[in-house]
Amino acid sequence: MSALRRHRRLTAIWASEPGWKGWFSTVNHTDVGRMFLATSFFFFLVGGILAMLIRAQLATPHSAFAGPEVYNQLFTMHGTIMMFLFAIPTFEGLAIYLLPKMLGTRDLAYPRLTAYGYWCYFFGGGMLLFSLLAGIAPDGGWFMYPPLTGPIYSPGINTDFWLIGITFVEISAICAAVEFCVSILRYRAPGMSLDKMPIFAWYALVTSLMILTGFPPLILGSVLLEVERAFGLPFFQAELGGDSLLWQHLFWLFGHPEVYIIFLPAAGVISTVIPVMCRTTLLGYGWVVAAAVALAFLSFGLWVHHMFTTGIPHMGLAFFSAASTLVAVPTGVQVFAWIGTMWKGRPELHLPMLHILGFFVTFVMGGLTGVMVAIVPFDWQAHDTAFVTAHLHYVLFGGFVFPILAAIYYWLPLFTGRTRFFKLGELAFGLIFVGFHGTFLAMHWVGLLGQRRRIETYDAEAGWTTINLVSSVSSFVLAIGLAMVLLDVLLHFVVAVRGRRNPWHAGSLEWAMPAPPPAYNFASLPVVETRDPVSSDPHLAVRLARGEGWLADPALDRRETLTVEPSSGTPEYMVIYPGNTRLPIVFAAITGLFFLSLLIKVYWLTPIALAGIATVGWRWVWSLAQPVDLGPQEAGRGERLPVSGETDRAPGWWGSAFLLAADATFFGSLLFGYAFLWTVAPGWPPPELLEPSLLELGVGLAGALVASIGMRIAIRGNRSRGTGVAGLAVALTGTAAAALAVASLMIRVPAPAGHAYDATLFVLGGYALFHAALAGLMQTFLIVRVRRGFTSPARRAEFPIVCLWADYLALVTILVLVVAHLPGWLA
Amino acid sequence: MFAGATLILAFVLVLLALAFRPRSVPPDERGQTRFWIIGLGLGFSMTILAALLAYGLTVGERLLPRDSAETVAVRAVAERWSWSFGYEELPGHVTENVLHIPAGRPVDVAITSVDVVHSFWVPRLAGKLDAIPGHVNVLRIEADAPGTYDGLTAEFNGEGYEEHEFLVIAHDEADWQAFLRGEAP
Numbered sequence A: 001m002s003a004l005r006r007h008r009r010l011t012a013i014w015a016s017e018p019g020w021k022g023w024f025s026t027v028n029h030t031d032v033g034r035m036f037l038a039t040s041f042f043f044f045l046v047g048g049i050l051a052m053l054i055r056a057q058l059a060t061p062h063s064a065f066a067g068p069e070v071y072n073q074l075f076t077m078h079g080t081i082m083m084f085l086f087a088i089p090t091f092e093g094l095a096i097y098l099l100p101k102m103l104g105t106r107d108l109a110y111p112r113l114t115a116y117g118y119w120c121y122f123f124g125g126g127m128l129l130f131s132l133l134a135g136i137a138p139d140g141g142w143f144m145y146p147p148l149t150g151p152i153y154s155p156g157i158n159t160d161f162w163l164i165g166i167t168f169v170e171i172s173a174i175c176a177a178v179e180f181c182v183s184i185l186r187y188r189a190p191g192m193s194l195d196k197m198p199i200f201a202w203y204a205l206v207t208s209l210m211i212l213t214g215f216p217p218l219i220l221g222s223v224l225l226e227v228e229r230a231f232g233l234p235f236f237q238a239e240l241g242g243d244s245l246l247w248q249h250l251f252w253l254f255g256h257p258e259v260y261i262i263f264l265p266a267a268g269v270i271s272t273v274i275p276v277m278c279r280t281t282l283l284g285y286g287w288v289v290a291a292a293v294a295l296a297f298l299s300f301g302l303w304v305h306h307m308f309t310t311g312i313p314h315m316g317l318a319f320f321s322a323a324s325t326l327v328a329v330p331t332g333v334q335v336f337a338w339i340g341t342m343w344k345g346r347p348e349l350h351l352p353m354l355h356i357l358g359f360f361v362t363f364v365m366g367g368l369t370g371v372m373v374a375i376v377p378f379d380w381q382a383h384d385t386a387f388v389t390a391h392l393h394y395v396l397f398g399g400f401v402f403p404i405l406a407a408i409y410y411w412l413p414l415f416t417g418r419t420r421f422f423k424l425g426e427l428a429f430g431l432i433f434v435g436f437h438g439t440f441l442a443m444h445w446v447g448l449l450g451q452r453r454r455i456e457t458y459d460a461e462a463g464w465t466t467i468n469l470v471s472s473v474s475s476f477v478l479a480i481g482l483a484m485v486l487l488d489v490l491l492h493f494v495v496a497v498r499g500r501r502n503p504w505h506a507g508s509l510e511w512a513m514p515a516p517p518p519a520y521n522f523a524s525l526p527v528v529e530t531r532d533p534v535s536s537d538p539h540l541a542v543r544l545a546r547g548e549g550w551l552a553d554p555a556l557d558r559r560e561t562l563t564v565e566p567s568s569g570t571p572e573y574m575v576i577y578p579g580n581t582r583l584p585i586v587f588a589a590i591t592g593l594f595f596l597s598l599l600i601k602v603y604w605l606t607p608i609a610l611a612g613i614a615t616v617g618w619r620w621v622w623s624l625a626q627p628v629d630l631g632p633q634e635a636g637r638g639e640r641l642p643v644s645g646e647t648d649r650a651p652g653w654w655g656s657a658f659l660l661a662a663d664a665t666f667f668g669s670l671l672f673g674y675a676f677l678w679t680v681a682p683g684w685p686p687p688e689l690l691e692p693s694l695l696e697l698g699v700g701l702a703g704a705l706v707a708s709i710g711m712r713i714a715i716r717g718n719r720s721r722g723t724g725v726a727g728l729a730v731a732l733t734g735t736a737a738a739a740l741a742v743a744s745l746m747i748r749v750p751a752p753a754g755h756a757y758d759a760t761l762f763v764l765g766g767y768a769l770f771h772a773a774l775a776g777l778m779q780t781f782l783i784v785r786v787r788r789g790f791t792s793p794a795r796r797a798e799f800p801i802v803c804l805w806a807d808y809l810a811l812v813t814i815l816v817l818v819v820a821h822l823p824g825w826l827a
Numbered sequence B: 001m002f003a004g005a006t007l008i009l010a011f012v013l014v015l016l017a018l019a020f021r022p023r024s025v026p027p028d029e030r031g032q033t034r035f036w037i038i039g040l041g042l043g044f045s046m047t048i049l050a051a052l053l054a055y056g057l058t059v060g061e062r063l064l065p066r067d068s069a070e071t072v073a074v075r076a077v078a079e080r081w082s083w084s085f086g087y088e089e090l091p092g093h094v095t096e097n098v099l100h101i102p103a104g105r106p107v108d109v110a111i112t113s114v115d116v117v118h119s120f121w122v123p124r125l126a127g128k129l130d131a132i133p134g135h136v137n138v139l140r141i142e143a144d145a146p147g148t149y150d151g152l153t154a155e156f157n158g159e160g161y162e163e164h165e166f167l168v169i170a171h172d173e174a175d176w177q178a179f180l181r182g183e184a185p
C-alpha cells in the first residue's frame, strides 16, 4: 500500500464529519483540543476585558464608573474566569492536542470522554457567562468565603452560579486528568519507556495527579455550601455548629495546589522549548522530573499559608511558614536546570524564546515576593493588599501566560503547517512585557502603601492617585500587546505561507507527522529507542508514512491503537476506539440539565435529569459491546496482540482506578471536615447524638462484604464456566443491603437542618447511598451483558472494573457506618 | 529583604545574559549537572531560604504576645459595617468605631465577628488578624506614643467593604485613667 493510499484510507476511518456539524460529533483529540483552546482563549479575552474595566475604575480616585455591586462582580468574575475558565482549560486543551502526538499514538484513552469534558466546560462556562451578561454574577471574591456567601448574607442567585457552574466545569478537569493519567502511562509508542518520555508528558502526568487530588476538596466545599444554601443544612454557620473556617481549609486545600496545577504545565512547555531553542537537550532530565514531583507533594502541605491571619496557633504558623519557603527549592532546581540548559547549548532569540525570557524575569520576581509573603510577620502586613494581588499576577502571568505565549508561537507551525509572515509578534512581546511590569510593579507599591485589594475606590488624600494611574495606563499597553498577538495568530491562519515540517529541528514525535496533523496522527506507530526520536532518525516521518511502524494496516476499517506496559513500554494489547458520535454532547447537556435544575430550583426536574444521566451512561458503556471473541489481532511488524476487552486490566479499569483516587480524596475531605468540625467548631459536641443501631451496622457491614465477595465469585465463575450471573446476583444483594443500611442512617439522623453534626452524617450517608446506587447499576448492567452473551472467559474485562467499584463501596459503607455510630457508643 | 531580593534577581539575570555570549564549551553533562542543579539549584536555594526563615521566625517570635502585668484587655466585635469595642477594666462600656487604648502599654485585642469574616488591621500598630464568627482571636498591639491611628477591615465583606474603617486613640496615662473613670475624652 502506498503512503498516499494509506493516508486516504486512514483519513476515511478517523476523520470527523465534514463542516461545522462535525464539531458536535467529533471525538478526535486534535479537534477537541482545538475547540478547547479556542474556547479558553475566548475566556481569556473576557477575563481580560474585565481586568480592563477594573483598572479603568481604579485609575482615578472616587471614580463613578462602577459602584460596589458592579465592582464586586467584576473582580470576582475576573479571578474566577482566569483561574477556572482560562488557565486550567488551556492546559487541558494543549495537553489534549499534544499528548498523543508526543507519545506516538493516535488518540487519548477515552475519546468520547474528551468530548464530554469539553461540552461540560462549554455549558458550565456558558452558565457563568450568562450570569455576567445578566448582571447577576457571583460577587463574593474568587474564593467565596462564607458566611458572606452563605444563605443569609448572599440570598441572591449570584453565588449559586459560582458553586454550580464551577462544579460543572470541574467535571471536565477531572475527566481530562483521569484521561491524561491513563494515556500517559499506557498509550505510548512501543519502546517508549518512562525514562524516554518527553518531558512535557511527565509534567502533564504530575499535573493530572494533582488535579485528581486537588479538585475534590473544592468540589466538596461547593457541594456543602450549595446544600447549605438550598436546603439549609448548616456546615458553615457558627450558630448551628458549623464553621466558616472549614470552607477556608477546603478551598485552600484546593487553591494552593491550583497554583502549581497552573504552573507545572507551563514549566513543561519551558522544559520542552528551551532545549530546542538552544539546539541541545535538557540538562538534568531526571532532576527536573524529581523536582516536579517534589513540588507536587510539597504543595499539598502548604494550604494554610493562605490562612496566616485566621488565628492559626504559633507552632502551626512556624511549620507552614517553613514549608512554604521550602517549595522554592524544587522551583530553584528547575530554574537553574533551564539556565544550565541555555549555557550548555547555543540559545537563539526566536519569538518563543523571547517569551521564555519574559517568563524568567517575571516569574523569578514573583517567586521572590512569594517567599516574602510566606514569612508570617510580613504577610500579616501585606495580606489582602494590592501587594498580594501584584504578587499573584507575577506568578500567574509570569508562570503561565508568558510560557503559553511561547507555546503558541512554538507549536503554531505544527498547528497550521504555515510560517509567520508579518512580524507583529515581536512588537507585541515588547508591549506585553513593558505593560505587564508597569501595571503590577505599581500595584506592589500601592499595596505597600496600604491599598487593600477589592476596594472599588479610594480617597485622593491617600496619595495613591499617580501610582494607580500609571498602573492603569500600563495595563492598557498590556492589553494592546495581547490584542496584537491575537491579530498575529489570526493573520497567520489567513495569509501566511506554507512552512517546512519541523521548522525548529525539534526531536520529539509530534514533529514526525505532516503539518497540520492528520486525524490519525501517525500512519503507523513509531518504535522509540531514544528520548528524541526525530533527532536520532530525521527520516522518521517518511518511514512512518510508508507504514514501517506498528498498526500500519488499515484493512479492517477500525480506529486502532495499542497500549504498552507502563514502565518498559513493551506493547501489551490493542485498543479499538469508538467512532464519531453525538453521545458526548447529549450526555453533557443532560448533566447540564441536572445542574440547571438545582440552579433555578426546579427540583422536580432533578430526578428526571438523573434518570437521563443513568440512561445515557448505560448506552455509553453498552455501545462498547464486543459480540464475539476476537483472539489476538495482527498488530504489524509480525506481532499479534489481544484486544482490550479480552484482558484483565482494560482501559476502563485503569480509568476507574484513577477516578476512584479522586473520589477517595473527596471522601477523605469529607471525613476531614467531620473531624475538623468536631474538634474546632464552636457548639460541639452536638446536643443529640445518633442512636447506635446494631442491626443497621450489621446489615451494612455484611452487605458491604457480600458485595465485594460476590464480585470475586462472579470473576471466578466467568473464568471457569463463562458465566458470572450467580456471583453477580450475590453481589447485587449485598449492595442492596448496604444501600438499605445507609438509607436507614440518613433517615435516623435526628435533625439534618438543626446542627452541623446531623448535616454531616446526612451527607456521609448520601455519599454511601450514591455509591451503592452506582455499584448496583453496574452489577445489573453486567448481568444483562452476561445474559445477552456479551461476555465469555476471554471477554472478561468488565468484571474486574465492577469489582473495583464494589470494593470501593464496601470501604465507604464500612467507614461511614463506623464513624456515624462510634460517638454514640463512646458517649 | 528587598535588597536581597533585588540581588538574587540581578544574579539570575546576569546568568541569563551570559548564556547568550558566544563561546565554545566542550559539553560535559556531568559537571554541568553538578554545578547547575546540585550547586545552584539545591545549594544556593537552600542557603537563601535558611537565612530568610531564621529571620522570619525570630521576628515572629518577637511579635508573640508576652505576659505582662501591664497588659490591657479589650474586645473588638466586627459587624457589617462597624466595629464595637469593649473594655475589661470598664465593664458595660462600649464604644462604636473608636478603640481607646493606653499608649506605651501592651494591649490584647480579643477579636470576633457576629456575621461574616472580617479582619482587624491597624497598619501602624500590628499585622492583621481575622474576626471569625464563633471564634475569638487575640492580637497584641502596642502604641509607642499617644495619638490616633487609622484602622481598617482587611477581609472582603460585601458592599460596604471600602468604608469599613475605625479609629484607634492611644491616650497618655492621665487621659487613660480619665477614660476608665467614664469621663469620655
Ligand code: HEM
Pocket (backbone or CB within 6 Å): A048, A051, A052, A054, A055, A075, A076, A078, A079, A080, A082, A083, A087, A141, A142, A143, A389, A393, A396, A397, A400, A401, A439, A452, A453, A454, A455, A475, A478
Ligand atoms: C491580562 C492582564 C491582567 C490584568 C490587567 C489584571 C488585573 C487585575 C486586578 C487589577 C485585580 C485586582 C482587583 C481588586 O483586587 O480590586 C485582579 C485580580 C485577580 N486576577 Fe488579574 N489581571 C490580569 C490577568 C490575570 C490572569 C492571567 C490571571 C490568572 C491566570 C488573573 C487572576 C486574578 C485573580 C485570581 C484575582 C483575584 C480576584 C479576587 O480578588 O477575587 N489575572 N486582576
Ligand SMILES: [Cu+2]
Pocket (backbone or CB within 6 Å): A255, A256, A259, A302, A303, A305, A306
Ligand atoms: Cu499558596
